[in-house]
Amino acid sequence: MNGKPEAFAPGQLDAFRGRGFALIPLHKPDDRRDGKPVGKAPLKTNWRIAAPLSLDEAKYHMEVGGGNVGVRLARSQLVVDVDPRNFAKGEDSLARLQNSLGVDFDNFPVVETGGGGRHFYMLKPVEAEVVGQLSEFPGVEFKTEGRQVVAPGSIHPDTRRAYRWDALSVPLSEISEAPGALLSAIAKSVASEGQAVAGVRSPEMLGQLLALLDVGEFADHDDWLKIMMASHHATAGAGRQEFPLYAPFNGPPPL
Structure with missing residues (x-):
């Protein structure tokens, strides 16, 4: 970790107000289970069906409870989760993916993760089934219903840095549907x-x-x-x- 550990930034959650995203409680950044870090894992085992937190409850969970917050995704929501630490040596999977599809993810709301990655928020048709990964693009995951991502304002367990909205990215209020080329590439085969x-x-x-x-x-x-x-x-x-x-x-x- 470089520099001073950052503090929770609950104000980052305000972007979710009225946007149809479900917020859920995650563990504290320092929590461990069986010796393994679980700071990015849901606090409740039934998190997929448990009632989501209100915005105020989510902020309270951060400020008073000292816990991270997650975003539980719905069938109409898609997050492209990019972690450069998992790229092949000397490769940029995100750049190659965008170039191969002729798309630009910078046209979507972006969260800069505490681990040095990015979360691109998109929408998708509810009937569109997608795979979680494409083997030729390591370090890039496609998350939708049944998955969750760490919400901005939370603290990364390893780096102690906060997840934050990219100030230069499109605001969540202007979220749009994922590019057709991407949806076709990640469509789940029968x-x-x-x-x-x-x-x-x-x-x-x-x-x-x-x-x-x-x-x-x-x-x-x-x-x-x-x-x-x-x-x-x-x-x-x-x-x-x-x-x-x-x-x-x-x-x-x-x-």
């Missing part, structure tokens, strides 16, 4: 008969399934590994948050 296609299960479905597993039935390393690989494939990598939170185990048993 599996052919007998063919296993990645991304056919949402992170929400994965979490529900994992919560039902009995840890006693997965004591064997090979069985655990199969579950992990199947979870990754079924969600096209989008279930990475759900796996450590809901799985009845914290890693492979000793060999």
